[in-house]
Amino acid sequence: MRLENKVAVITGGARGIGYSIAEKFASEGAKVVILDLNQDSIDKAVAKLNKLQEDATGYIADVTNSQQITDIFKQIYKRFKQIDILVNNAGITKDNLMMRMKEEDWDAVINVNLKGTFNCTQKVSRYMMKQKNGVILNIASVIGIMGNAGQANYAASKGGIIALTKSTAKEFASRNIRANAIAPGFIKTEMTDNLSQEVIDKYAEVIPLNRMGTPHDVANLCLFLASEEANYITGQTICVDGGLVM
């Protein structure tokens, strides 16, 4: 059990990569708190997580809503008396070529992915500073490193997350709070199901391991970075991408 008695908050934790991370953490003994938008998905996820580890809970939360996030972290801290790990995973895509991208699609993606990560980091840092201990994992993307035609908003948000991670790592290092970014490549989830076959084929060709990854691959990296084995690693962006970026 590598995360025994740890309390881990995972945004966007009811589905996709977020749920896989929640499942992995719970199976390693963590008390998992998932934040998501839909009560039904939360209930289903929490029921499954509770079979792995008691004390799994979930809250309806919109990461773009600063006040709501403040209140939720307050409740979580009150309940568990500690918050050891935050995984900023909540993210959306609204792809379009730049010439056709609507202002609201730009704003929505930046708000959820980048501002959401900032909001949760800011709120949790208060408790982690008090504890003088904590791990923050930000789910970025290889797109935030490479860029991608048709994903200007998403690429900018994920690149922003990488820079935010470095600032977080520097700002809180003296309080023993580590922050790292995880940059998944092409991972098979509901989100990538939205991509056109053309895009998927194009990238499959250039992935050295010649296949898409699974949420499980991402969860394994998160587990390592959240565990004490990664105690001397902070401010890094680590790709889990089959060799796509190197």
Add this chain to the structure above:
Amino acid sequence: MDVTAKVKEIIVDELGVDENEVTMDANFIEDLGADSLDTVELIMKFEEEFDIDIEDEEAEKLTTVGKAIEFLKEKLN
């Protein structure tokens, strides 16, 4: 409420210093060994304990124990 005693108690608690060191002239950073994050934490603790909001411009001026006590007394009146 004895604001002076409460502020000193918070400072001792937050900065882990001895009560004797918390004199009116003591500068949080130079004398009490606080770093920039400590001072932010202190301000947040004052806000929480006294249920007030302290603006950044006000917070910047609270460099010593005496200045903090004076400010908080005024604010609470």
